[in-house]
Amino acid sequence: MVLPLLTGPDTPVPAVGARASTRPAVSVAAEEAVLRFKTSASSEAYRLAAHLAAVAPLPVPAMRLVQHALQPSVDTAHLAEVFLGGLMHGVDGADDLPHQKTFDFTEDIRTVLLGTVPPSELVRTARAVTAHLRGLPNASTGFPAWLPHSEGPERVRSGNRRPFGWVDETLRRRLGIAPPAAPEPESGPEAEPPHPHGELREIPDGFVLDEDLTGWRRLPVADRRFEGPDGLPYEVFAEHEGGWSGIRLLLAHDGEGRVLVIRTPEVRNPRHSVDLVTTEVTALKRLDGFFAPRLLAWDAHRLRPWLAVECALDGASDPAPNLHHFVGQVGTLHRAGLLEVARQLAASLANAHENGLVHGSLTPRRVLVAGRKMQITGWMAASVDGRISPHWDAYRPRPRYRAPELDMPGGEPTRESDVYALGVILMDAATGEGQGDYLSEATLALPAGLLSADWTAILEACTRRDPAHRPSAARLQRALDSLALQRPVGSDPMQVSLGLDPDLDPVGLDLESEHRGGQGPHLLLRGLPAAIRRSVLRRVLDQLTRQNPTGLELVRADYDGRSGLTRFEDVVRGTSFLHLHDDPAHVLSFCEKLRQEVTKRWDMLGRSIDDSDFGALAYDADEYGIPHVLRRLVVVVEDFQKVLLLAPEVFTVLRRVAEQGPRLGIHLIVSTDDTDGALADRVFAEGTPARIDLRGPTRGGEDPSERLMAQVAVQGPLETDPVFFTAGVEDIFEPPPGT
Incomplete structure (x- = not known):
């Protein structure tokens, strides 16, 4: 059973290794509903709602199981909050028994909720539910549930229900359900006999090893390969089936409950084994556990050279999967998850490059997903202080993750090739690609709504064919941090982030008054396509209203309701004058409102005090x-x-x-199709506003699957040259019918 944690809510759960489907855009109504619930409910109820959304539809008894898995911080009162929050609805018929009545979330609400909790936490909850199920048969009380039975008279209505736990053969027997009869052997080659040494080595108390999901295989007691004078100083109990050729990956414990991962080369030339272990020990010492495995012990001068690192865990007791398996199990990453993964991997590479290391063999299988923390592993063939590993050719990544220059004569791994590999890894995690050997030229023609213009710019920059034009890992880290933070917190409430320039430097705008160090207070936004211009406008207002939830008022006006400004109706205080063409007399009310605001503010500031203004107040x-x-x-x-x-x-x-606003704390934002801008320039005759100019579409067109993008220039009133970035429609707004 695999929980569909990061797949699209309207698509089936992909099998391991299957290509995941892309998600539809989330409706504004769903986002607002979740925001209202988050504002009114407790944080525990909000967390519980996300966990329920991952496995809904489900009846109340199953909800209680999920709630029980989140104890002690989550109790029945929090489940009641979720019910009263208005996010769920009943889906089954009225004739169901009370314990069979099923409840669900809309797909849009489910998508929003799933973006708020790490996938690994949802998986841990499912495992906790499974552990609780194992104890129910011996308990004095339980709960009614439906389980498949070969002789049962009825069938469970499955529909689109998501499983919330695992029921293995042992638990089925304890519940009185006989396992299915073994199939008759078919004619043909004889089946392989069972292993003569069936008893398996013990694992530490509390450690969980799911062989089917992790690729680890427990070793039989009779396996003595790692014992004796030339063996390993730990109790080895499992071996990984994947990994590099000639590099053995083992799980062991130290007899005191601590689990380690041991890497030991098994190549013909003993000197090569020493080189590989010595290189990784050097790298891990320099990285010191910063988004990398923490080195615990090593011995490079024995017959079997080895090193041991702390076992990365997914939760409290499960070995962490690599990114390839993680995406294969749970689907493509949502925007929030993708951003967090990218920030950590960029920080890891930036730290490695600063410490004289180049990985050279980076792929999704070299990235471990340890709960909320990423780790880059596999440093045995890394370059150290500019010295290329003599074994890199044997462990180079497959062509898809190799930068083009590495396939040229004399091509060697560099910092730039690491950035290229990271770009492809992130692209695969976001799109579900990654099956082909080579990166297609069309890969970045991403479906509309899948990734923002900022993300597209980042992925394009990382995968440029010319390594000189790729960003450094440190610059990439700064660009990703700017996406996550949007702005410095606290000190600049009128500063907004617009996008990233071609060098991935953040492009910002400060609507504070010019004489107080800003570029505002006014803004002229003009050009086509109108959909992108309005999306940029909403992005500006989104950040201003988030940063000033109680210190800002908004007066909104548009011609025909296509602006999408209705979304700010209940966000901050303000007045709306939308659909003005339906009632031209309403325009006069708009004008009167502005006259009253100017007069009121002059009265409060005092007209006779020359140096009095909003900033001084x-x-x-x-x-x-x-x-x-x-x-x-x-x-x-x-x-x-x-x-x-x-x-x-x-x-x-x-x-x-426009003339008096800078002293009165009024910011005027004018948005227009008029690229000539003569009328708008006359409005700002007494001062020069900051400008955002769209220079026409750069891609997209008649094909609705292609993302519409535009080149945008930003210029402050005191700046001589504009700064450019690429913008697209970052949110979805459906204009009212008939407009």
Whole structure:
């Protein structure tokens, strides 16, 4: 049984190694519903909802099992919160018995919830449920449940139900369910006889080893290969079936419960074994456990050279899977999960490169997913201080993860080839690709909505054919950190992140007043395609409202409702003047609202004090502990050129706001199709606004599966040259019917 933790909610769970399907975009309504629940519910209930969403639909008894697996922090009261939160709905018929009534989440809500909890935690919950199931047959009380029985008179309605635990043969016998009869042997070659030494070596107490999921195989007691004078100083109990050719991977324990992973080369030339172990010991010492295995012991000068590292765990007791198997089991990574994996791997490579190391053989199988922490392993053929390993050719990665220059005569692993490999690894984790030997030229023609423009820019930069044009691992790490953080927390509430330039440096905009170090307070956003321009506008407002949840008001106006500004209705205080073309008289109300705001703010600041402005008032309020009752006001006008045609007063009022706004704490954002911008320039006649100009689409077109992208230029009023980044439609907005 595999939980569909990261696959698309409307697609079947892929088999191990199967290509995962891509996810549809999540609706704004689902995001808002989850946000309301998160705001009103406890953190424990929010966590429980995510775990239930991973395995729903399910009845109440099964919910209690999941809740029990999250104890002691989660109890029945938190399950009640989930029920009352409005995220679940009943799906079965009214004639079901109470304990059979089933509840589910919508697919969009499920997608949002699954992005909030690490997949490894969901898997641990399923295993805890399984452990609890094993104890039920001996308990005095249990719960009603349906289990398959060969002689049962009824069949369980499965539909799209997701399994929430494992029921193995032992538990089936304890529940009174006989295992299926063994099939009659077929004619043909005789079956291989059972192993003559069936007794297996013991594993440490509390350690879990699922051979089917992990690739580890327990060794029989009769296997004495690692004992004796030339053996290993630990109790070896399992061996991995995969790994590099000639490099044996073993699980062992030290007799005190600590589990180790031992790597020992088995090559013909003993000197080569010494080189391989010595190289990895040197690398692991320098990395010192920073997103890498922690070195515990080694001996490079015995007949069998070896090294031992701390066993990376997925949870408290399970050996961590590699990234290849992890994605094969649970599907492609969601955006939040992909970002966290990428940040850690970039940080690991940046640290390695800074310490004189080049991995040279990086693939998804060299990345361990240890709960929330990634580890890059497999450093035996690494380059150290510019010295290329003489054994690199024997352990080079398969062509898909090899940078093009490595296949040229004299090609050697470099920092740039490591970055290329990381780019392909992340691409495979995001798209479910990775089966072909070579990276296709069309791989980056990603389906619309799968990855943001920022992510596409990162993956394209990492996989450029010219190594000189790839970012360093340190620059890649900074770019990924900017995606995660969006902005420095706390000190710059009007600063927003727009995207990444071709060198993966963050492109930002500060709508603080110019004389206080910002680029604002006003912004002119213009150009086509309109869908991308509006998406950039919503990205700006998303960050401003998140960073100023109580200190910001929003006045929104558009011509026909296509702006998508309705999403900010309940986010911050404000007023809406949307669909102005339906009621031209409403335009006059918009103008009057702005006149009143200007007058009110002058009255509060005091017209007679020459140096009085919003910034000074805010500073004094902080300095003297005075409540600052005057909020910043952001006035947004989308389709400005069309709104202007509805009433001439619009131009006069907006020009007054543009002129006096910097002192009054008013920020004016004008968005328009008009690439000439003559009318907009006249609105800002008294000062130059920051500008965001779309330079037309760079890809996409008639094919709806191709992602529409545009080149965007950002320029502050005091800057001589613009900064460029690529933008796309980062969110999904469906305009109202009839618009």
